[in-house]
Amino acid sequence: MDHQEHRNIVDVAVIGGGLAGLAAAASLGRAGLRVRCCERAASFGGRGRTLITETEAGRFAMNLGAHALYLSGRARPILEDLGVACVGGTPQVESAYLADGRSHRLPATPGALIASTALDLRGKLGLMRVFAGLSRVDPATLAGMSAEDWIAARAGGATCHRMLRSLFTLTSYSARLDTLDARAAVRSLQLALQGVRYIDGGWQALVEGTLQAARAHGVELRPNCGVRRLTRDPEGGWIVEAGDERWRARQVILALGPGPARRLLAEAEVRTGSIPADARAVHAACLELGLRGPWTKPAFALRSEPATYLSVHSHTAQDMAPKGCCALSVVVYLGREALDADAVRARAESMVDALEPSWRERVLARRFMPRMVVAHALPAPGVEVGTGLAEPEPAPGLHLVGDWVRRPEEAPGDPALLLDSALASAMTAVEGVRRTLSRAPSARARLVGNEPGAGVGVAI
Incomplete structure (x- = not known):
């Protein structure tokens, strides 16, 4: 040769x-x-790239969608074995749950669950039972079951069912829980409860x-x-x-x-x-915002219908927003319903409206992705x-x-x-x-x- x-x-x-x-x-x-x-x-x-937007106040780092790294998942040890530093923070912020046209405190702790107005008594007891036993669930025993089946078999009442659907959608990024293997859905929820990390400077x-x-x-x-x-x-x-x-x-x-x-x-x-x-791809819309001034409302929020979540990454990760400003992501999970970009944008903006009605006066940077692939299958x-x-x-x-x-x-x-x-x-x-x-x-x-x-x- x-x-x-x-x-x-x-x-x-x-x-x-x-x-x-x-x-x-x-x-x-x-x-x-x-x-x-x-x-x-x-x-x-x-999809791991982070785009930088320069403004009069400084630079905002915006991921291509809201990203969080599972602390106990597969990706972190693989990256660290290659010498990649997964530096960031674990969100420990006030959280909200939007349902029935009201903002409730997200029941992230036993005390918050007891005091939550998002669930009735039957729902609280049902969610307590689910979370008390979740760490002991072996996903291998759930063969042939969908995530929706698993929720229906364990939810104690309508409000518990609604809350579990929101949590499964959050951790899997899929609003189509009837087509998702329960093994993967349950394992993702278990991992999420073990902690996630927002990466300093974004996933770039x-x-x-x-x-x-x-x-x-x-x-x-x-x-x-x-x-x-x-x-x-x-x-x-x-x-x-x-x-x-x-x-x-x-x-x-x-x-x-x-x-x-x-x-x-x-x-x-x-x-x-x-x-x-x-057609097996899972899609979501994402609204990225860079706002002047601090964010004083709950820095994490879930909405039951339409399935949406908001997270202020700059509260936890460094180098996401200029000093004195905030960077947040709103994700609208897209299911089978056909919606145009304007309708999806309105859903995303209504999530911010529910928490901070005056946000439009503070916008320094904005990017909207009406239909992005979050999982190919x-x-x-x-x-x-x-x-x-x-x-x-x-x-x-x-x-x-x-x-x-x-x-x-x-x-x-x-x-x-x-x-x-x-x-x-x-x-x-x-x-x-x-x-x-x-x-x-x-x-x-x-x-x-x-x-x-x-x-x-x-x-x-």
């Missing part, structure tokens, strides 16, 4: 530069493999930390590099084409949404039947863990990564959602790549050689 041909080969091509793709690339680079990570956008991070800090890890381990990072085609290499592995370049990869990881992944796989003549349809009720999700390796040497991909090693009692699911999927792909390459040391030596770093593609 001549030098130029050697430089046109990588061990692993990671297609997609969100947090899951970056974590997979950094992990494989750390293992000594030659890795190239391609991202079609100008910057890495995907996690993106930058993962990028730094990837660079440190020799990963070649390619922004503005949309892969247009994958084909099987007759000599083994895959040929990757992006723009006017192509190169060979022993293994490929697709860290994309199901739609782009399906298109690449179909052209590569790989079976796509297990990939979830786009959630596990459906079924006997198998991960029912309704894609197979992780649809063809030899081709691995799928994302919250829409099944994880065969996942314990029935410890399913994951959202970022926890995506990063766990990334580690499944990493292990698959390493396992495959370890069985073919001669091929690996042929591809990697002894030269450090990754080469560049050759124009065709």
Whole structure:
């Protein structure tokens, strides 16, 4: 093999530069493999990016939707193992619950539950029973049950049922609880009660930390590099084409949404039947606000109907808003109801109105996303863990990564959602790549050689 041909080969091509793709690339680079990570956008991070808005008062950091990191979830140890600092604060703020046209205190403690006006006596007793036993519930015993089924079987009265639906929607980001596996829903609520963290400076800090890890381990990072085609290499592995370049990869990881992944796989003549349809995606609208002056109302609020929540991240995380100002997020969970952007915006703004009617006079920064994907697919009720999700390796040497991909090693009692699911999927792909390459040391030596770093593609 001549030098130029050697430089046109990588061990692993990671297609997609969100947090899951970056974590997979950094992990494989750390293992000594030659890795190239391609991202079609100008910057890495995907839905983990934080956008900065400059105002007369200073800069506001706005995530692409309200994000919280589960302290006991899968994502945190994966990131920290790569050297990514998950620095931030755990919200301990006054909370409100909006129901029946009134603002109630959210019953987050036993004392608050007893005093809460959001539940009647039967509802209080029912919620007490649920939370008293929640930590002892083994999600593995809930096979075949939806989150809605689980609530209906345990809720003590209508007000308890309403409160549990709000809490499950909050922790899963899904208003369609009848289509969500109870194992994943219950586990997410258990994790939320163990604590969450708002990241200082927004989730861009996690993106930058993962990028730094990837660079440190020799990963070649390619922004503005949309892969247009994958084909099987007759000599083994895959040929990757992006723009006017192509190169060979022993293994490929697709860290994309199901739609782009399906298109690449179909052209590569790989079976796509297990990939979830786009209709399985979970959507929400998000209103991000930067306001002049402090926020003196409850810094966290849930609303039962329509399902909505508000959180003032700048109360807990640093570097989210200028001094003396506040940054808040309002999320409207979108179900089956068809709404236009104006109607959804009105719902989001009405949530702020209920707490602070004069907020419009204080707006310094605003961004509204009427329909954003918060999860590409959630596990459906079924006997198998991960029912309704894609197979992780649809063809030899081709691995799928994302919250829409099944994880065969996942314990029935410890399913994951959202970022926890995506990063766990990334580690499944990493292990698959390493396992495959370890069985073919001669091929690996042929591809990697002894030269450090990754080469560049050759124009065709």
